[in-house]
Amino acid sequence: MSGLSAQVVVRARDVDVALDVGTDECVALIGPNGAGKSTVVDVLAGLVRPDRGTVVLDGRTLSDDRRTVPTHRRRIGLVAQRPDLFPHRSVLANVAFGPRAVGASGREARGHARDALAAVGALALADRAPGTLSGGQAQRIAVARALATDPVLLLLDEPTSALDVAARQEVRTALATAATGRPTLLVSHDPVEVMGLAHRVVVVEAGRVVDEGTPDEVLGRPRSAFAARFSGLVTVPGRATTGGMVTADGGELASPAHAVPPGRSALAAYHPTAALLTRDDDGAGRRLDAVEPRDGLVRVRAGDLVVDVTLTRFAALGLAVGDTCRIRVPADEVVVYEPDGGRIVG
Incomplete structure (x- = not known):
């Protein structure tokens, strides 16, 4: 199938979560701390191997009971809470690092990086050093870095939680651009972010899905305490x-x-x-x-x-x-x- 289909079972963390994300769909995964959201993200990214289940992305099996594809071969972009840019590289070099690491020439990597920076409205920052950026600017660069490798799946793990209120909207605009045209999984504790970006919401409590539906259905007519x-x-x-x-x-x-x-x-x-x-x-x-x-x-x-x-x-x-x-x-x-x-x- 196109998009993402996953069944994530990690017994040590008591997580058993199934979810699907359409080809051009953003799904928000919400739940209390310790519910299993980060475990799902880690399994999809290839950072944790599940005990059971499958991860199929765009018709390609990334993980099943027999094998798992390494992280660097999954074509997955991750935007986490902190941008974690290389301090000794320029903004352009930070964004070009991903394409270069998967085999692009230096010229091609810089071209992909400029396109990604332009997509999030940050091309003017290309020659800046990371230490000179504001929090919102640095996070937009992190979004561009995820885009530069043309990921098949985008994982957004609390992408604005470390930002002040003023910076969040500019980053959300960049996230909306990044999510267009590809399956995207958003983990967030921000209702505004969920309502603004997600097409569907999946609620996880104690490692299990307890509700799912459109944002209006799940948040406007809540069926779970969370x-x-x-x-x-x-x-x-x-x-x-x-x-x-x-x-x-x-x-x-x-x-x-x-x-x-x-x-x-x-x-x-x-x-x-x-x-x-x-x-x-x-x-x-x-x-x-x-x-x-x-x-x-x-x-x-x-x-x-x-x-x-x-x-x-x-x-x-x-x-x-x-x-x-x-x-x-x-x-x-x-x-x-x-x-x-x-x-x-x-």
Whole structure:
């Protein structure tokens, strides 16, 4: 088959993951630390030999139960967290190193390097020394270096995690260019990066795939505890009604038309910044159970519901743990859907 088809089994790390990546598709592999993401990348790159399974890339078997193709013969480009450029070589020489190592002449290698630098908008940096580059520039050079060998598969392993916010967007633009026209596997903890680059998302927990689908399906309707945390959404269990859902603790969440039959187990998802928090002085509301600082906001938990508000807003309400409050979520901010097996995984 074209693209990538892999079954990765590494018993010592308790990893058993199957995934496919289409010819012109970017698949994001997400999961908590220790879930097995790096193991998958290492096996695909030829850095770890699996105990069982196969890796087939563009119809060519790179690994099976009998043999494994060495890393340098796999035609795989890797962009990791750190660029790790050769400090004593120019930018152009760094990018030309890959083509030269696989047999290109010096002239051909420099030509490939210039093309790759131009593709990521970094040709003007060709004569610079790596030590003079910003973090974002250095990572774009790392992307160009991966492109210069015309890889059949591109592996992106946390490619922007070491960068500041300002540099991330320029590198993401370079990554989008690099991923076009080839199968790409992206490992990331950045929801913006996943939504911007990936066509599909595969969620791995404890060495197993627990969910997969489009970014909208996996992050907009999370079926695993990790995907809910990753997307920043709150998921609330309950039973569907015609106009939304009754929560497990007896509350109600209104929602536009949804496909879950009334009475069925359901999950409601919403972003906690969309919820509205008010005082409840008549005692008929919810008990405020916990108050936590969170990313410059205050997270309030009351029963099954969660709301994030600014510190100023929270202070103005004069609420404390044990008080009663009301949390209202606008109907157009709530998605109601059926969970796997009637419950969220994780």
